[in-house]
């Protein structure tokens with residue numbers, strides 16, 4: 001989409017006034033004066049999440065073991081109920097989504113379920129830009145099955161170190177590939193892959209395909225009914241603001257409901273007979289069948305509260321603002337920061353980018369430290385990327401204006417030179 005912007009803080013203020021999502025900001029805890037552009041590492045705490053967590057705590061205090069049966073067994077059915085809310089964000093059917101484990105465990109779960117290597121078809125196709133845990137999980141499973149990852153994990157290489165070419169992914173779909181796992185949005189460059197094209201091509205070759213939505217859920221509007229992928233996994237603590245280490249999401253295409261879960265456990269049993277404690281596992285014929293153990297209710301409560309906000313706002317509006325405010329930020333960077341060695345490293349086309357701006361600079365690590373002193377919370381990704389995330393529900397246009405001001409000042413005054421390049425434990 002062609003958008004035009006103006007320089008000047010008055011213009012930024014005008015955009016805030018016109019922003020249909022502006023009132024949601026009050027529902028989040030934003031530290032006084034802090035510009036928080038790290039919502040894709042850890043989303044901010046909302047009053048809604050706090051309310052649900054306190055409610056769950058009260059329900060535990062007041063009920064003990066009966067917490068599982070109060071309020072129409074609300075907590076017993078929590079994975080499915082929260083799953084149904086997340087299903088609306090990705091355009092899936094309610095019973096195709098559940099809430100379980102961490103993303104990494106859900107990758108293990110899906111790989112264990114869908115990876116059925118045969119003599120001719122035994123490879124898993126991935127890319128070399130994905131977040132490392134996806135690769136670790138897949139390689140360990142391949143080893144369990146008796147293969148050498150060097151042979152059985154096929155990696156599509158990036159041509160430019162930033163993005164993947166769909167053509168390269170598709171031409172890597174050879175006859176020996178059994179399963180594909182790819183990120184919807186790349187965590188460093190913010191590239192949004194053409195999921196439909198890749199999924200369709202996988203389908204034509206009868207290859208199972210799953211998507212990691214960690215950097216798209218709550219930011220990009222998906223349509224899984226149309227996409228028809230086999231499975232998907234995501235975390236809820238990034239854009240979805242569910243809380244530090246909050247539980248993950250899992251989508252299983254309904255056509256697979258009859259398949260046996262790779263990693264079974266008693267919470268995946270049919271609910272009605274779970275507490276008969278039968279040793280024969282009868283898995284629930286919906287995404288809940290892929291649950292493993294007892295759901296962590298206190299952690300899930302934060303996700304439930306945050307989802308109240310996301311469902312109320314709607315993904316269409318969230319994506320619209322996200323595209324607009326990131327386009328505004330890129331405009332300001334082009335106009336004011338390019339001459340100071342900053343460069344926009346993410347794809348610019350609306351259909352090709354996720355919710356963050358990938359700002360590149362040779363001194364990125366030091367600049368991130370200088371930003372923190374200036375009360376800005378960005379994040380750094382090796383080797384030279386500052387990720388800037390204006391989360392649609394709580395970041396304002398005026399903050400983007402101020403952020404660019406600060407980035408310009410840091411460069412002009414060389415404030416970053418006071419810092420070291422030695423990496424911290426968590427960056």
Ligand SMILES: *Cc1c(COP(=O)(O)O)cnc(C)c1O
Nearest residue numbers: 102103104131133187212214235
């Ligand atoms: C953040 C992220 C994860 C996180 O996995 P956890 O098990 O929740 O720690 C996994 N994959 C990708 C692509 C991510 O961006």
